[in-house]
Amino acid sequence: MTTAISIDNLVKTFGAVRALDSFTMHVQTGEVHGFLGPNGAGKSTAIRVLLGLLRADSGDVTLLGGDPWQDAVELHRRLAYVPGDVSLWPELTGGEAIDILGRLRGGLDEAKRARLIERFDLDPTKKARTYSKGNRQKVAIVAALASDVELLIMDEPTAGLDPLMEIIFQECIKEEQKAGKTILLSSHLLYQVEILCDRVTIIRQGTDVESGTLDELRHLTRTSITAETREDAGVLAELPGIHDFVLDNGQVHFDVDTDQIDQAIREISSLGVRNLISRPPTLEQLFMRHYGEELTEAERAPEEVEAVR
Amino acid sequence: MTGSWTLLRFILRRDRVRIPIWILAILITVVGTASIFPDTYPSDADRQARATLMENPAMRMMLGPLQGAEDYTFGAMMASEMLGMMMIVVSLMSIFMVVRHTRAEEETGRAELVRSSVTGRYAGMTAVIVAVAGLNLLIGLLTAVGLTATLPELDLTGSLVFGAALAVTGISFGAIALVSVQINEFSRSASGMAVAIMIGTYVVRGFGDMLENWLMWAPISGPVLQSAPYVDNLLWPLLIPIAIAGVLIPLAFWLSDQRDVAAALRPPRPGPATASPRLGMPFGLLFRLQRGSLLSWGIGLLLFGMAYGSVVNEVGEQYADNPMVSEYFAALGLDVGELTESIVAMIAMFMALLVSVYAVGTVTRLRGEETSLRAENILATAVSRIRWAGESMVFGIVTSTFILGLTGVGAATFFALDSGSSSDFWMVLGAVMNYAPAIWLAVALAVAVFGIIPQAMSLAWFVPAYGFFALMIGPLLGLPGWLYNISPFEYVPRVPSVDFDPVPLAVMTVIALGLILAGLIGIRRRDLSFV
Numbered sequence: 001m002t003t004a005i006s007i008d009n010l011v012k013t014f015g016a017v018r019a020l021d022s023f024t025m026h027v028q029t030g031e032v033h034g035f036l037g038p039n040g041a042g043k044s045t046a047i048r049v050l051l052g053l054l055r056a057d058s059g060d061v062t063l064l065g066g067d068p069w070q071d072a073v074e075l076h077r078r079l080a081y082v083p084g085d086v087s088l089w090p091e092l093t094g095g096e097a098i099d100i101l102g103r104l105r106g107g108l109d110e111a112k113r114a115r116l117i118e119r120f121d122l123d124p125t126k127k128a129r130t131y132s133k134g135n136r137q138k139v140a141i142v143a144a145l146a147s148d149v150e151l152l153i154m155d156e157p158t159a160g161l162d163p164l165m166e167i168i169f170q171e172c173i174k175e176e177q178k179a180g181k182t183i184l185l186s187s188h189l190l191y192q193v194e195i196l197c198d199r200v201t202i203i204r205q206g207t208d209v210e211s212g213t214l215d216e217l218r219h220l221t222r223t224s225i226t227a228e229t230r231e232d233a234g235v236l237a238e239l240p241g242i243h244d245f246v247l248d249n250g251q252v253h254f255d256v257d258t259d260q261i262d263q264a265i266r267e268i269s270s271l272g273v274r275n276l277i278s279r280p281p282t283l284e285q286l287f288m289r290h291y292g293e294e295l296t297e298a299e300r301a302p303e304e305v306e307a308v309r
Numbered sequence: 310m311t312g313s314w315t316l317l318r319f320i321l322r323r324d325r326v327r328i329p330i331w332i333l334a335i336l337i338t339v340v341g342t343a344s345i346f347p348d349t350y351p352s353d354a355d356r357q358a359r360a361t362l363m364e365n366p367a368m369r370m371m372l373g374p375l376q377g378a379e380d381y382t383f384g385a386m387m388a389s390e391m392l393g394m395m396m397i398v399v400s401l402m403s404i405f406m407v408v409r410h411t412r413a414e415e416e417t418g419r420a421e422l423v424r425s426s427v428t429g430r431y432a433g434m435t436a437v438i439v440a441v442a443g444l445n446l447l448i449g450l451l452t453a454v455g456l457t458a459t460l461p462e463l464d465l466t467g468s469l470v471f472g473a474a475l476a477v478t479g480i481s482f483g484a485i486a487l488v489s490v491q492i493n494e495f496s497r498s499a500s501g502m503a504v505a506i507m508i509g510t511y512v513v514r515g516f517g518d519m520l521e522n523w524l525m526w527a528p529i530s531g532p533v534l535q536s537a538p539y540v541d542n543l544l545w546p547l548l549i550p551i552a553i554a555g556v557l558i559p560l561a562f563w564l565s566d567q568r569d570v571a572a573a574l575r576p577p578r579p580g581p582a583t584a585s586p587r588l589g590m591p592f593g594l595l596f597r598l599q600r601g602s603l604l605s606w607g608i609g610l611l612l613f614g615m616a617y618g619s620v621v622n623e624v625g626e627q628y629a630d631n632p633m634v635s636e637y638f639a640a641l642g643l644d645v646g647e648l649t650e651s652i653v654a655m656i657a658m659f660m661a662l663l664v665s666v667y668a669v670g671t672v673t674r675l676r677g678e679e680t681s682l683r684a685e686n687i688l689a690t691a692v693s694r695i696r697w698a699g700e701s702m703v704f705g706i707v708t709s710t711f712i713l714g715l716t717g718v719g720a721a722t723f724f725a726l727d728s729g730s731s732s733d734f735w736m737v738l739g740a741v742m743n744y745a746p747a748i749w750l751a752v753a754l755a756v757a758v759f760g761i762i763p764q765a766m767s768l769a770w771f772v773p774a775y776g777f778f779a780l781m782i783g784p785l786l787g788l789p790g791w792l793y794n795i796s797p798f799e800y801v802p803r804v805p806s807v808d809f810d811p812v813p814l815a816v817m818t819v820i821a822l823g824l825i826l827a828g829l830i831g832i833r834r835r836d837l838s839f840v
Binding site: 081092095097126129130 | 494495497577579580581582583584588589594597598681682683685686687688689690691692693834835836837
């Protein structure tokens with residue numbers, strides 16, 4: 001497996017603000033890579049460096065085997081970009097904008113374009129100034145997906161799409177993945193990343209804090225268990241790796257560290273289980289652990305809060 | 310109407326910087342101009358000479374009828390030379406203010422938020438028209454007080470009529486804009502329609518004044534100019550714009566009931582579902598985006614050239630012995646012995662300055678594309694930065710040279726028809742085309758600013774802005790020579806008043822090439838910046 005995107009120790013500053021600080025991310029060819037982080041964490045800055053729109057201060061960045069700054073034009077023939085906030089020429093129609101972006105990239109698949117317009121229920125005859133945000137996003141998504149490229153870079157592409165359109169978007173991404181395309185999907189929507197992505201990089205304040213497959217990342221988090229037992233479940237509270245323990249009228253609820261789950265299940269079954277619900281760790285929780293805890297620290301250190309902005 | 314008061318305060322709060330700037334700019338222009346009158350025209354003879362200079366069809370067209378020519382007092386100068394221009398300024402101010410707080414709000418969806426709260430349906434419109442009316446009345450009053458306080462020769466009655474003339478003009482164009490925003494779905498088309506009405510009526514009035522027929526009463530500028538502050542002090546013509554506002558404001562309220570929030574009376578038309586093949590080619594998108602601007606500038610300047618070409622001879626004969634004119638032309642470095650040639654040279658420069666405004670705009674729009682993130686769409690495709698910016702630059706240079714030629718041909722044709730000599734055609738066309746390198750230099754400076762200091766893009770307007778200043782205000786202020794020499798336009802030989810000299814033009818072209826090179830290197834090397 002080859003590497004489509006390789007970023008090592010990337011630094012990008014804007015004046016005194018370090019937007020990216022020793023940021024590292026690797027995307028393998030053919031994978032859908034989730035790029036997660038809250039607003040202002042540096043996702044768009046990293047993507048703009050990849051697109052050669054911003055110049056890296058230091059660090060090594062390789063995109064499809066080339067230098068994103070030096071070889072921008074050649075590389076851009078092989079990729080398509082969907083920005084998070086699509087800005088179009090108000091006097092052109094959506095259909096015209098799709099064609100222009102496709103042609104400037106080196107051509108687009110007419111049949112696929114027509115199919116996508118149909119699927120996304122986009123009216124290509126409307127002037128861009130009349131489009132809602134969601135419709136502008138659709139224009140960029142259709143233009144990108146209808147292009148014959150090997151890499152798709154998408155920066156929060158579904159912002160403004162309704163839930164139905166989001167499902168269609170997910171189907172499209174899965175099809176592109178089957179067709180062998182590499183996709184970098186930046187998002188702050190965890191469920192979307194869970195559904196679509198093979199691997200994930202989490203960015204916080206310009207630095208990558210976690211990277212790996214979803215399974216790998218789940219080891220870092222907790223499973224949540226709700227159970228009804230015949231005997232009193234109070235003893236469970238003493239076990240290692242148990243958190244947020246609540247016992248209420250025969251019903252017990254707790255979170256357990258993934259590496260302690262085996263022992264917890266043994267103990268609970270010895271109490272005579274009437275009913276048990278186990279919820280796998282969600283990315284949401286992983287995310288909250290990273291940001292929740294660290295943001296609490298940040299509150300204690302005001303200068304760090306400043307840096308988040 | 311519930312909530313009007315709150316919204317009014319909100320408008321004043323949002324425009325707390327804009328409003329004082331408008332007030333100050335207008336006051337400084339009007340009162341500042343009046344304050345230099347005593348030095349510029351120390352004697353009665355000087356004032357009468359000025360009247361003779363102003364007494365021609367082209368001036369009547371542009372500025373309005375000449376008032377009090379037999380005794381051309383400072384007040385008569387204000388009424389004849391200042392009022393028309395300032396009316397345009399307050400009209401634009403009022404149109405933009407109304408559109409900004411009505412249609413632009415609906416477009417962004419902010420109006421929906423406001424309307425969903427405890428505000429009446431008419432609250433927004435009431436607030437904005439009250440704000441615009443108040444601002445115009447305040448400007449009128451401050452102008453009147455400022456004029457009389459600065460120059461006692463300007464009597465208070467006349468000053469009050471002058472201020473009232475400005476105020477009613479602003480208010481009536483605010484009312485026109487209020488109707489326009491009901492009809493048009495977008496703020497750009499809404500202000501476009503109102504501005505077009507303003508220019509259209511001003512031009513019709515201009516033809517009326519030029520030909521001295523009934524068209525001179527074309528509203529709104531016609532009656533207002535006929536009020537003749539300081540000279541006749543007529544108040545009844547000012548009732549006409551007030552009546553227009555009185556009809557249009559209720560009409561706008563009524564029209565607003567005939568439509569939904571964010572919708573318009575004129576529905577938008579669908580466009581093509583696919584792009585024509587030309588749009589994907591180099592210059593294709595650029596030409597499509599710029600064709601409206603190219604067309605309107607081209608036609609406008611062609612007509613302008615034709616109008617000037619047809620009056621030059623007459624003006625030249627009329628002012629052959631006028632000392633003021635000689636002084637003015639001498640200050641501009643023109644040969645006063647050959648008056649017609651001097652006028653040709655001056656008009657050529659004026660037209661070239663207008664073309665340079667268009668030319669600089671073709672490059673500064675790149676910055677708009679960059680900050681609006683549209684540039685990102687293009688630059689993330691297989692288009693290099695050099696090609697992206699270079700297309701705009703080449704387009705700017707080629708089309709501005711073309712428009713300059715169009716203006717020149719218009720002026721030259723009508724001048725030659727008037728004089729009956731075909732050699733005059735080439736003389737005038739040469740005088741105009743002579744300025745092409747100065748326009749290229751203006752484009753080149755804009756490219757350099759865009760490439761090197763994009764945050765200071767407005768610096769690119771230096772060449773046209775300073776050029777107008779040096780040409781129009783410089784001689785009045787009696788500027789020292791070195792202050793003229795800052796403007797590149799000053800280095801263009803004043804053909805046909807003086808002999809043609811290719812050296813400064815070649816030097817300018819070389820400097821332009823250097824600036825373009827520096828700009829393109831900057832564009833290649835810098836980050837895109839979105840703020």
